[in-house]
Amino acid sequence: MLKSKSLNLDDSDSAGCRTRSGFGRLRAWRRVALLVSPWLVLLLIWSAIRMVSDKYAGLIPSISSVLGQGYELLLDGTLASHWAASTLRVLGGVTLGVLLAIPAGFALGWYAGARRVMTPVLNFFRALPPIALIPLMIVYFGIGEPAKILVLVYAAFFTSVVVLYEGISRIQPIYINVARTLGASERELFVRVILPLALPHVLTASRVALGVGWMTLVASELISAQQGLGSMIQIAASYFQLETIYLGLFSIGFTAMLMDFLLVRLSARLVGWQEQVK
Amino acid sequence: MMTSEREIQFRNVSVRYAGAPNDGWVVRNVSLDLGRGEFVSLIGPSGCGKTTLLKLAAGMSTPTQGSVTLGSQPITAPGPERGVVFQEYGVFPWLSVRGNIEFGLTLAANRRDAAERAVIVDKYLALMGLGDFRDALPNTLSGGMRQRVALARAYAVNPEFLLMDEPFGALDAQTRLVMHDLLLDLQRQEEKSVLLITHSVDEALYLSSKIVLVSARPARITEIIEVPFAYPRDESVRATSEFVRLHAHLRARVMAEYAQQQREDIANTLHPENR
Ligand SMILES: Nc1ncnc2c1ncn2[C@@H]1O[C@H](COP(=O)(O)OP(=O)(O)OP(=O)(O)O)[C@@H](O)[C@H]1O
Ligand SMILES: [Mg+2]
Numbered sequence: 001m002l003k004s005k006s007l008n009l010d011d012s013d014s015a016g017c018r019t020r021s022g023f024g025r026l027r028a029w030r031r032v033a034l035l036v037s038p039w040l041v042l043l044l045i046w047s048a049i050r051m052v053s054d055k056y057a058g059l060i061p062s063i064s065s066v067l068g069q070g071y072e073l074l075l076d077g078t079l080a081s082h083w084a085a086s087t088l089r090v091l092g093g094v095t096l097g098v099l100l101a102i103p104a105g106f107a108l109g110w111y112a113g114a115r116r117v118m119t120p121v122l123n124f125f126r127a128l129p130p131i132a133l134i135p136l137m138i139v140y141f142g143i144g145e146p147a148k149i150l151v152l153v154y155a156a157f158f159t160s161v162v163v164l165y166e167g168i169s170r171i172q173p174i175y176i177n178v179a180r181t182l183g184a185s186e187r188e189l190f191v192r193v194i195l196p197l198a199l200p201h202v203l204t205a206s207r208v209a210l211g212v213g214w215m216t217l218v219a220s221e222l223i224s225a226q227q228g229l230g231s232m233i234q235i236a237a238s239y240f241q242l243e244t245i246y247l248g249l250f251s252i253g254f255t256a257m258l259m260d261f262l263l264v265r266l267s268a269r270l271v272g273w274q275e276q277v278k
Numbered sequence: 279m280m281t282s283e284r285e286i287q288f289r290n291v292s293v294r295y296a297g298a299p300n301d302g303w304v305v306r307n308v309s310l311d312l313g314r315g316e317f318v319s320l321i322g323p324s325g326c327g328k329t330t331l332l333k334l335a336a337g338m339s340t341p342t343q344g345s346v347t348l349g350s351q352p353i354t355a356p357g358p359e360r361g362v363v364f365q366e367y368g369v370f371p372w373l374s375v376r377g378n379i380e381f382g383l384t385l386a387a388n389r390r391d392a393a394e395r396a397v398i399v400d401k402y403l404a405l406m407g408l409g410d411f412r413d414a415l416p417n418t419l420s421g422g423m424r425q426r427v428a429l430a431r432a433y434a435v436n437p438e439f440l441l442m443d444e445p446f447g448a449l450d451a452q453t454r455l456v457m458h459d460l461l462l463d464l465q466r467q468e469e470k471s472v473l474l475i476t477h478s479v480d481e482a483l484y485l486s487s488k489i490v491l492v493s494a495r496p497a498r499i500t501e502i503i504e505v506p507f508a509y510p511r512d513e514s515v516r517a518t519s520e521f522v523r524l525h526a527h528l529r530a531r532v533m534a535e536y537a538q539q540q541r542e543d544i545a546n547t548l549h550p551e552n553r
Binding site: 172174175177178179180181182183184185188192193196197199271272273274275 | 336337338355356357358360361362364366368370371372373381382384385386387388415416417428431432435
């Protein structure tokens with residue numbers, strides 16, 4: 001824990017730190033240092049492995065060569081277009097999947113009977129790995145963009161629907177009772193009480209779905225994609241361009257990280273009212 | 279001022295929950311009136327069925343046997359004429375103190391315009407000593423403050439009846455006394471018919487016009503005491519010999535029932551097969 005007094009030197013926000021974690025109390029430069037340190041360790045390990053033997057050095061590109069390759073692909077615009085194609089796919093697929101999951105999640109969260117009947121079905125479909133579905137997707141939907149998006153919609157829907165109904169079925173009846181005794185109609189109850197209480201679960205579901213979306217991306221781009229980070233990796237693999245493979249992986253990882261960060265910020269703003277375990 | 283003569287009436291009410299002890303009977307044959315302007319307190323051991331009774335009046339459940347009526351109509355659903363302060367408060371965590379207090383006033387059933395709402399909210403913020411916390415979110419409030427928010431929220435819609443389930447349970451003894459006077463003050467300004475659940479003999483005696491003693495589970499009424507002190511009351515009532523006498527009498531009765539409930543709960547725990 002970073003709660004010790006010695007670290008709590010921040011003068012600017014110590015007054016308002018009652019609900020902040022130890023990390024939030026650190027000085028800015030310490031915060032940056034802490035955030036950067038695990039990455040430095042990873043880079044160190046990476047370089048160290050290369051130094052162990054020439055064999056490894058041949059199989060693992062150097063950091064500078066990956067960066068160099070990245071710089072080149074940035075200059076000629078290919079990285080940007082691959083990145084944009086993948087990001088749009090993930091955003092589109094995950095948005096559609098979560099939007100479909102919201103009404104389904106509400107229905108299943110609200111009606112215990114429906115939940116009992118549907119849970120096994122959902123678990124059946126949830127367990128099917130997207131990559132195993134691709135042959136069928138190609139048979140039924142061809143090799144165009146819809147098939148790729150659909151794989152992502154599938155993955156996003158089945159992961160988020162479970163998070164949603166689990167959360168919604170646990171909404172505390174006390175709030176519903178209070179609203180009713182204050183005169184809320186069924187519609188007002190839904191809009192003014194159920195929706196705000198469901199919002200944290202929608203955000204959590206989106207977060208999980210976004211992660212799964214990026215994980216599914218490469219599979220979806222197996223459907224003869226010309227553009228996209230996944231296809232970039234696959235094409236590079238057939239030419240043994242290790243730098244480009246690493247570059248693709250980093251692009252996926254960092255974009256997913258950034259999106260998650262933004263979602264967490266959005267959540268903090270929208271549902272900061274939640275009681276939190278620090 | 280509302281002056282309807284409606285009463286909430288419990289008539290031979292019994293409630294049974296599948297799986298509860300005593301063959302599932304939690305309330306047995308309770309008859310009780312909550313008349314206009316009355317302040318009725320229920321005292322009984324923990325787990326005896328007090329909240330169950332209050333939920334019937336609130337319309338959140340219906341009796342297994344007997345009837346609960348409001349002005350001769352059976353109570354089947356909650357309504358804004360019956361305000362409830364719940365044992366767990368249920369302060370909406372996503373709304374500020376202000377948003378909580380005015381919640382009922384923004385619903386179609388009690389809609390007021392923004393200016394009227396502001397007046398009402400300010401009044402209760404001041405009364406409850408929450409003025410500095412108008413925009414605070416509940417997760418930054420103490421338990422006692424949340425309880426006051428719940429109380430203000432119930433009062434804001436100006437219900438005819440106020441059903442309160444241990445509303446001061448989370449307060450320290452001093453704040454409790456302050457809240458008692460606040461409640462008496464509110465009663466003087468806008469008289470409501472109150473059903474109060476409490477474990478405190480002092481609280482019941484100081485506030486109520488009638489005290490109902492409830493037995494160990496299943497809840498039955500063992501004694502009804504008309505409290506002889508006239509309103510408005512103040513601290514000096516507590517020093518009267520009548521108060522002291524009634525306090526001692528009630529305490530003895532209450533202690534006996536509480537002990538009985540404890541014995542039963544322990545016996546049920548040790549010998550679940552006899553339940
Ligand atoms: N929904 C339910 N299903 C089954 N049993 C219930 C249910 N609600 C309450 N009970 C049982 O009914 C009994 C009375 O509960 P109730 O909440 O009315 O007690 P209480 O008098 O309000 O207690 P306390 O003073 O602790 O709040 C308890 O034994 C409880 O276990
Ligand atoms: Mg209770």
